[in-house]
Amino acid sequence: MDENPSDDPYVCEPLHGSHPRGDGTDRVPPALEDANVLSNEPVADDVWLMRLSAPRTAATARPGQFAHVRLSQERDSVLRVPLSFFAATPSEGTISLLYQVLGASTRLMSQMRRGEACDLIGPIGRGWLDRRAPAATIFEPRRAILVAGGLGVAPLATLAENLAATGCRVDVVVGARTTSRIAARERLETVCPDLSIATDDGSEGYHGLITHLVSERLATHVPEDPYDYCAICGPAPMEVAAAHLVQGTGIYAEVSTERLMACGVGACLSCVVPTTRGLVRSCVEGPVFSVEEVVWDEL
Numbered sequence: 583m584d585e586n587p588s589d590d591p592y593v594c595e596p597l598h599g600s601h602p603r604g605d606g607t608d609r610v611p612p613a614l615e616d617a618n619v620l621s622n623e624p625v626a627d628d629v630w631l632m633r634l635s636a637p638r639t640a641a642t643a644r645p646g647q648f649a650h651v652r653l654s655q656e657r658d659s660v661l662r663v664p665l666s667f668f669a670a671t672p673s674e675g676t677i678s679l680l681y682q683v684l685g686a687s688t689r690l691m692s693q694m695r696r697g698e699a700c701d702l703i704g705p706i707g708r709g710w711l712d713r714r715a716p717a718a719t720i721f722e723p724r725r726a727i728l729v730a731g732g733l734g735v736a737p738l739a740t741l742a743e744n745l746a747a748t749g750c751r752v753d754v755v756v757g758a759r760t761t762s763r764i765a766a767r768e769r770l771e772t773v774c775p776d777l778s779i780a781t782d783d784g785s786e787g788y789h790g791l792i793t794h795l796v797s798e799r800l801a802t803h804v805p806e807d808p809y810d811y812c813a814i815c816g817p818a819p820m821e822v823a824a825a826h827l828v829q830g831t832g833i834y835a836e837v838s839t840e841r842l843m844a845c846g847v848g849a850c851l852s853c854v855v856p857t858t859r860g861l862v863r864s865c866v867e868g869p870v871f872s873v874e875e876v877v878w879d880e881l
């Protein structure tokens with residue numbers, strides 16, 4: 583296992599831009615950057631954390647945006663792996679990626695060692711609270727509910743920290759197959775000590791679907807202390823179910839749609855999402871969309 587400069591792999595600075603502006607004015611165009619692996623280690627079952635030196639990207643990444651990473655062993659391949667920013671530390675010029683080992687690319691990624699080179703394109707896309715929303719005003723949530731299914735926690739961890747830094751009260755609902763698959767727990771607990779957890783096998787928290795806990799939380803949506811923001815990221819069926827729960831509640835809700843992506847720069851149309859504006863490319867116009875603009879029945 584590679585050496586990590588910190589004993590705690592989750593000790594990272596939140597992504598810069600700690601005040602969610604809601605107007606996307608601090609977004610910069612993506613660029614190609616060479617990167618070096620600083621550390622790469624398992625942090626939960628089949629879940630790894632890679633820290634990379636990538637100063638340009640670290641300085642400009644926003645929560646919910648992602649990097650398109652080409653692994654060193656795959657220099658001949660045109661395919662890249664899209665991964666959300668789990669953290670960025672502009673002062674050190676580093677970014678962190680939290681990833682689940684699923685197939686060939688992520689397995690290869692887990693074999694990379696300190697000092698190995700790769701390259702990435704980033705930061706890509708529109709992240710959380712990166713739109714004039716709602717009603718063309720700067721939006722600063724006061725009470726938020728974040729819904730993280732599996733590795734959906736990766737783009738939500740920095741959002742949780744940034745919201746908390748602005749004084750927003752943050753509730754986090756986490757769903758996982760089993761307790762040993764829950765990643766980033768320590769970071770989430772710093773902003774939400776009372777995490778709501780659901781596991782498929784009942785090994786921790788509620789035995790069943792995360793959406794059960796989301797409906798319970800939304801039932802506390804009372805006029806005196808209302809949620810005004812909801813952020814959702816996870817497997818597509820969970821996102822559909824959570825979106826249906828939050829629609830019509832008056833809560834401004836966003837979802838990070840993790841579509842299959844080939845080019846990552848808007849050229850191939852492999853990532854389109856049906857919206858009220860028609861089919862749009864998730865890589866450049868997402869991955870974060872407002873729940874209201876996605877046409878869920880066609881997803």
Ligand SMILES: Cc1cc2nc3c(=O)[nH]c(=O)nc-3n(C[C@H](O)[C@H](O)[C@H](O)COP(=O)(O)OP(=O)(O)OC[C@H]3O[C@@H](n4cnc5c(N)ncnc54)[C@H](O)[C@@H]3O)c2cc1C
Pocket residue numbers: 648663664665666667680681682683684685686687688689733736737839840841842843869
């Ligand atoms: C914008 C964006 C951000 C992402 N952020 C993260 C992240 O922070 N951490 C993380 O672990 N993963 C993230 N993903 C998913 C990640 O890109 C895929 O898991 C990865 O590409 C799988 O590559 P592979 O070659 O290992 O597996 P493959 O062999 O390509 O795929 C293995 C399985 O995963 C499915 N899969 C592959 N890519 C996706 C995808 N994009 N969405 C849904 N299912 C997929 C395949 O259909 C297949 O069933 C993100 C995806 C997108 C589009």
Ligand code: FES
Pocket residue numbers: 842843844845846847848849850851852853854863864865866
């Ligand atoms: S991945 Fe090619 S257009 Fe989005």
